[in-house]
Amino acid sequence: MRLLTNAAILAMIFVMAAPVHGFRADTDERPILPWDLVIQKEKPELPIAKVMFDSSHSFDALHYSIHMTYPFNSGTFSAYCEMRAVSNENNLSQVELDMVHLVADGVSGERWVDTLSFTRTDSTIIVNLAEPLQTGDTFTVRIRYHDTAQQRGMYYYPRNFYSMAEPYDARWWFPCYDKPWDKATGNVEFIVEDPDELSLQSRMASNGSFWGVYYSEIYTIYNWETDIPMSTYLFCVALLDSCAHWTVNIPDGTGDSIPCMYYVFREDSALAAYDFANVPHMMGAFNYYFGPYPFEKYGMVAVTPFAYGGMEHQTMTTINRSWINGTRANEFGIAHELAHQWWGDMVTMSDFRHIWLNEGFATYAEALFTEYFYGQNTYAPRIQWYQDYYFIYDEYYGRFPLFDPVAIFNAAEYFKGALVLHMLRGMMGDEAFFNGLRQYGQLYRYGNASTEDFRAVMEDVSGLSLFTFFHQWIYEPGYPEYRYAWSYSQSGIGYVINLNVAQVQQNAPIFTMPIQYRIHTATGDTTVTLLNSQQLQTYDIYVTGIPTAVDFDPNHWVVCKVQLVNSIDDFGRIPQEYSLLPNYPNPFNGGTVISFILPKDEQVKLAVYDINGRIVKTLVDGWVEKGGHSYRWEATLADGSPAAAGTYIYRLDAGGRKFAGKMTYLK
Ligand SMILES: [Zn+2]
Known part of the structure; x- marks a missing residue:
């Protein structure tokens, strides 16, 4: 998902920042990777992060079949949803599904005549099965229901009717086991009644493959089906009146191509054709970095009004109509949502405590798109922009760990999350980093992953111990603020630089990071990488020429603030004082x-x-x-x-x- 406000505030900061950088993405000067030297913290205090998976619940949803009848141009709908599932335990006699506000009209089992009794709570429906099921038994529960769009889960406005459910609102438009880690395939049959009033130009978009539209005098039926498992929050429907729709075939990275289906209001079609024109390049970038596009199609449907920028529904992103304006001003948002098809949809975070695995990845992908398409010199300014924004956010909105945030869609998950990937790339080098991303994608393809799952893959690929790295950046708040000072003296035929580095951040841990230093001397420059892991740390660096300058993290791999001070006396926390x-x-x-x-x-x-x-x-x-x-x-x-x-x-x-x-x- 992409918030509207981020984009607006970022645009403002981008103008202010005007970043200039020496960093180049293709630099040969990778750190020397001193991570094997890192001593693990003795007493890791990881939050209790129990990860759920399909077999950890009494049943596993396999397929949702949603049939929705919609009287055109009204906010009401009637529907039935069939869930096919498999029991994970013996003597399963009840099935509890999330279901909020929707009025249940009746429940049946495998056959329509198999009426089942049920009870309701404020947020669930509890169905009594006809007979107890044993482990491995599959079963069907069919719930008939109706409601008026509550502008939550389902949204109705005169020109469009659409769903928007992240994180927990799928239960406001179809009864389901509404956990991101219980993925299921699905199909949607969408019946629009009263086509006399229905503009023949209206269209309905959803996940997966389009199976066709059927017109009669009294209704129009749209059918969509997806046979790749999907989290409940990624199911979507959207109906637009007066809709222009067209399909572009885009290479998917396998040598084949996929259809890319667009749905916009008719009057927007020319502008949209311009605004969407770089989608094939975005697809090319992400095929290159992440591996082939993982689904049978892609698409975008534009709705209005929409409280968000875009939402990465699996294979059919819903975007804010305001993104269509003929300027491509929102193409990074479009790239962000496309990247979510890999990171969010193909691999979904195990639960919303790990939201940075969705949003940090999609935000980082924006920087990869610009590097790939607009050139390597555009990557560093975008990373700098993320850092500037994150620092401002941290200062004014509060400091907290990325893991398990109080407000799920806070800007830190997006920007600090992206910066964590930038730092990993710096430590691992391009080859291992992108191999790691692709292996992570393959290993958890169409499933779910936690931060620890991602860490394990990156450790396997790099051979590095990344416990401390993830601990401090994901489970701890803040970022390091370094002060450094240096002096030199003659040593034999050369010189010894005495380098002092302090970490002066508050309400944050002491960070352990490899830091690059570029040493300028009268006889040439050299770059060294030194592990920094203490509040006050001193290094001796031997060089042959007279030192003239020491640059801290010259390639900007580390998310930090840096201040060069004249001498150790300027630290404010020097050992010469209490x-x-x-x-x-x-x-x-x-x-x-x-x-x-x-x-x-x-x-x-x-x-x-x-x-x-x-x-x-x-x-x-x-x-x-x-x-x-x-x-x-x-x-x-x-x-x-x-x-x-x-x-x-x-x-x-x-x-x-x-x-x-x-x-x-x-x-
Ligand atoms: Zn997003």
Whole structure:
């Protein structure tokens, strides 16, 4: 899915940013990949990320057959939906489907005469089967229902009638087991009544193959069928009055071609022909990077009004009519939705906690399209634009991990998600990265995958250990902010550069990343890659010529802010001073880490106090070596019992001074 607002805000930032970059996508200067040196974090705190799959539920939906009758130019519809499914357990006697607002008129089984009893809740229908089923038994449940379009799931406006269901609204237009990981094939029969009033130019678009249209004096019937499994949120119908429709054959990457079917209002057809003209190039780009197009057809249907930019319904994207204006201004949106056919539709995230696997991939694909079609020099500005936008979003809308966001379609999933792929490409190199994407696509083709599934494939392909990479970028919030300083001295016949790098971000982890440095010297330039994994880190780099400059991440592979400072004294967190750092995370609910830096060995006390100044827990009281130290408070009292939720003070007593910070414990 693509939001309208992102595009609008991005357009504004793009004008402001005017990025200039030295990065080239075809650079030979790949990092040296020091990932094998990365020591895994001792105690990974991955969220409990149970991944569901077909056999983990009492039944597995196989096919939905939706038959919808629509009196032309009204918001009402009557329908029946047949779900064919297989039981995953013995003695299955009830089937519960998601079904909201729709009025159930009756339920039957394999045959229409096999009436089944049912009960309703606010959000489901529970069908009592005729007899208990055993594991492996297939069965059919047919639910007749009617409703008026609630502008949720189904939308009615005078010129069009369409569905839009991501993430959880399929249940507002057909009863189904509405989980993205339970894919099923489907067919839609769409019966338009009262064709006297029906413009002969109206048309209906849906998923899969078009099986034809049948006209009679009293109704028109459209039939579509898809035999490739699909998540419920990707099922779609859209009927346009006064519709222009045409088909373009596009190479699908296998040497064959697929039909690309367009449906727009008649008066928009000339503009649309221009706006859609680069779709074959988008298809060419994604065939090249991701592998052959995975479905039997593609298409776009334009509706209005539409609360979104575009929605990647499997093989039939619904777009906002405003994207058609004869300027191609929204062609990156069109590319985004096409890319979702691979990432979102062919491979669907296992559940919406992993939404970055859909939106980050489709957003990154926009940058690949521009690199492929408009030239390699257009890739870096687009990546820079993503980073600029992500930083602004992070600053003004809040910081949180990509995994399991509160608001699913937040901009970070799109832009930071895309940047995660950009960084992976930088670390792995083009060959391994794109091989990895294609293998991931093949392995989870027509199924579902989680972040961990994607990580496993990329580790297999690259031989790298990517645990820390995914942990910090997907399961932790924020990004690194580096400060660096350098100086040099003579060393034998050459010179030694003393490079100091600090990470000064707050409310984010300390990041472990390979960083490239370009060293400029009087006798030439050289690039080195060094692993950075600590809050303060010092390196000695030997060169033969007099050093004149040190560039940090010159190819812009790492999502970060960078500041070159004159000397280590400018860090603000230098070991020559006492420093108590903000605890992380804050607020917290499991535990939190408090860090400080000492300029010399000495007696210190670090303790947690309540807001009345009473001591709650002493974390250290004794001699501590100079340098940085971290202590974890598990939110317990001195006797080990749990602390109450609330505000606490942590205080460091060292060098005759007191340093304090405030933190919030949530339960
Ligand atoms: Zn999207």
